[in-house]
Amino acid sequence: MKEMEFYGTALPNIEIGPYAGKLIVIEGTDGVGRSTHVALLRTWLESAGYAVLDTGMTRSILAGRGIKDARSGHTLGRLTMQLYYATDFADRLENEILPALRAGFVVLTDRYIYSAIARAVVRGADPNWIRAIYGIALVPDAILYLRVQTAEELASRVLTSGRGFDYWESGMDLGLGNDYYDSFVAYQKLLLKEFERMKTEYNFEVIDASKPVKRVAAALRRSIKRLIEVDPVAASEPIVNESVKTEPREKSVPPTVPAPTVKPVEPRAAEQKLRT
């Protein structure tokens, strides 16, 4: 059990106390393979007997749909968009992440506040302002930052994935380049710089994401094993397919049922409990 620690002002009207779960953040710029790795980790953790909740930006019940509508129309101003994202985050934090952690789940989150901060700062927001808003965030148990060295590498990854460039991922609203490619590279460069800055500030654990999926997955598992016990026999390594594709889930359902026993109970520990 760990006490809840927040970056700034804790949320009002919530129960703050020790929690049994783990909050693991997978961060990184666009196209770095975050969703692929979240899916792989989920399978691996579940086969080891851990209950997993995965969550990510714009998946809140409250604001997810509104943000998607606003994005498709490209009609909201920068400040508005940044606050909309903060609303989405707060809703997931209060209604999904914290309840799941209290119930002993491993929460895997595809991006956390750092992406939101980087995007806002790159768009001219006051760094202190956006950090203060996200002061409501719980300090995670681990922040695994999937890092590539150059924006050009990200661009070629996005292209080979067959997805193509997205308006927002390319930062087209910033007018940094004449076409999607130029804009994408210029925008991701700025984001990479922000992430470098946050690396020490927030204590990121850097994972080299330029390596093949299999090696990156192994590195992520190694980091997570330091946080939780994973029985090597129970958790067989999931088969890693290089072309694995994961669709981000529309929304994740907050866990309302009591969590199953998360930690595999050791017989001796159980005996001791009976005796006391």
Next chain:
Amino acid sequence: MISYGHHRYPGRLFVVEGTDGSGKSTQLSLLYQWLKSEGYSVFFSEWNSSPLVKDTTRRAKKRRLFTPTTFSLLHATDFADRTERDIIPPLKAGAIVLADRYIYTAFARDVARGCDRAWVRETYKFAVKPTAAFFFRAPLDVAIDRIVSARPQLKFYEAGMDMDWADDEEDSFKIFQGKILEEYDHMISEFGLTVVDATQPIPTQQRQMREIVSRYLKDKLKEKAVAVR
């Protein structure tokens, strides 16, 4: 850095604040009529006016999805849209913007709901500092009487029913309004709000308001307004 705190736009921004039933909207529309007839270009901006955020707010209220934090943040989102769309452009164009409720409503309401005072103020740091902010102050029992008699039923969040202060809507509403009024009183000196005694006759209040507003008006604004049309 995006911060409009101390803007240098040619326009003017006047806001009215106060509890429900204080008569502030009546006063603002009287002011609007007057400024229009004087030949100024005037824009009206209301609380909860962003068309894009409206759907989310409506759904959340209906399904009771809000916590104090998300209530605060979604209203800040709405306010940001209002700032970027309704407030900055007319101010840049040299118009007069009249706002029915402003950031002080959020400060009063969100803090009454338990949000951290400093955090809420920080969230709204991007807001434009008003030329003058009028606080229509009515004693608690007067304000409550006016609203309760005018409305058949209080809404869930309006009554503060999400806070479990009381089982009954009217009791909860009274507690909520009491906390809100207390927050407003704190803000008078903090933000230099102009207090108008809302128990005075309507024309008296309007006269006070016009007297203060006219101090900030220049003929230049009028010419500009004519040019815009």
